[in-house]
Amino acid sequence: MDEALLRSLTPGVLTVLVRRGADFAAAEDAVQDALVEALRVWPDGRPRDARGWLVTVAWRKFLDATRADTARRRREGRVEEEPAPGPASGVDDTLQLYFLCAHPSLTPASAVALTLRAVGGLTTRQIAQAYLVPEATMAQRISRAKRTVSGVRLDRPGDVATVLRVLYLVFNEGYSGDVDLAAEAIRLTRQLAARIDHPEVAGLLALMLLHHARRAARTASDGSLVPLAEQDRGRWDTAAIAEGIGILQAALARDRLGEFQAQAAIAALHADAPTAEETDWVQIVEWYDELVRLTDSPVVRLNRAVAVGQADGPQAGLAALADLDAALPRHTAVAAYLQERAGDLTKAAQLYAEAAHKAPDLAERAHLTRQAARLNTLRHPRHSPPEA
Incomplete structure (x- = not known):
């Protein structure tokens, strides 16, 4: 049984039932009953028009459930007559x-x-x-x-x-349990992009592909986080990067800029840099300026402060950070990073420790704790033992 085929057909079948007058919950129940029936019957021979078969069976299941529910007799009179089995409409x-x-x-x-x-x-x-x-x-x-x-x-x-x-x-x-939600989101966004010609849909798909391309390099063998600048770029998925950049370029060429296209442009600049040192931070700041114009988001301004710190120096980054609410998520971690680059290891270590207490998950908390410990070691190196 091709479960992937059933999953791909389910949304269309569900929508047909809703269009015919079934409420969402009843339609979804009927479709699930039809899928169970398909799992029982199809191994002996899959119908030529699989979608049409599912629509017919699901609609029958819905009618049966409606007729059996005495509380819905009034609405039953408004239900369309059962259509004759046959090919389903080609409309998606x-x-x-x-x-x-x-x-x-x-x-x-x-x-x-x-x-x-x-x-x-x-x-x-x-x-x-x-x-x-x-x-x-x-x-x-x-x-x-x-x-x-x-x-x-x-x-x-x-x-x-x-x-x-x-x-x-x-x-x-991302990923947890037996479902890879990042991969599922990419699949659904591809599906959406095939159905609607919209540059922001393309922008989101490009953004997902570019982020997902770095997935294998984001964690070390022990599960610890690896910052972007320290990632092994040889582990990045170059095919996904090339696809993402191609989709993005086509979207940008339509001159209808939106926030997902701007985010994807930033991700593309990171992905396109052979090394962290060769990252075009000046252009990244320009894209963050576009994002600020589009969204006026405090989180975008926070990320822009990091980019400014890279492009124009840590003091410029700290100046950009000073205008933001210190209660913003990751504000303390960004301040710690910029203070370290500015040379104030004492302040940076203190801020890293503070940020660790605020971290939303264990992996980030462990990473920030290690950063604080690293700076404390640099500030107070242990004395080497005397020679024998």
Whole structure:
């Protein structure tokens, strides 16, 4: 049984049912029943029109469930007559499902979970494991999300920017459990890019590919974080970098700059540098200036301070940092880095230790603790033992 085929067909089948009048939760249940039926029947011979078969079976499952529910007799009268089995429409409705799962009425966490469930075809257990929460908790989150979007009609254009933010949230979760969410986000973004001609969709895909290309070099054999400047660039995925840069260049040529294209341009400059010392920091600062103009995000300004520190010297970086709220995530770590480059090892060590206490995860906390210890060792080297 080709489970990848079933996953690829599921979003389109689900969208057909919703368009025919099924509410989201009931449609999703019917599609799952149809998938179970496919797993039972298809090993003996897969139908020629697999999508059409799934649509027909799922619609029958929905009608059966509707007729069996006496509380829905009134709505049953409004349900379309069952269509005759046959080839499914060639219209691809999956794009509308992206919009539905990223509906503004959903919280970001719910939108991510629903996207992975409905568009990605992941099981509730897989999503729960990826987010390190109990399966029952994730099931409740997905159920609430389904109820929220039930009744939302698929007859209006959705917000592409919201869909992209949801996909980027998925990507940034990275890897945990038996689901590689970064790879899943890239797959879903590729799928979206095939359905919508939008430079920001291309920009997000390029950004994901460029970040993902460095994945193998981000951690050492003991699991510790390896900073970008210290990574073995020979371990970077050059094919993914080339693809990402090619997609980005095509998007930028359309002269409709957006934040994901600007972020991808920064990632491309890092990926294109043969060594850390050859990084074009001046151009990176210029791209951060574009990002600030587009988003006015404090986090973008924080990252810009690092780039300014590289391009114009640590004092310039500290001056840019001084204008930002010290409560920003990673503000203390950036200050520590810039103070070290400025030569104040005492202050830098103190700030690294402080940043370690604020770190959001163990890997980052361990990295910052090691940085503090390294500077303390430089400040107070142990005396060599006397010669015998």
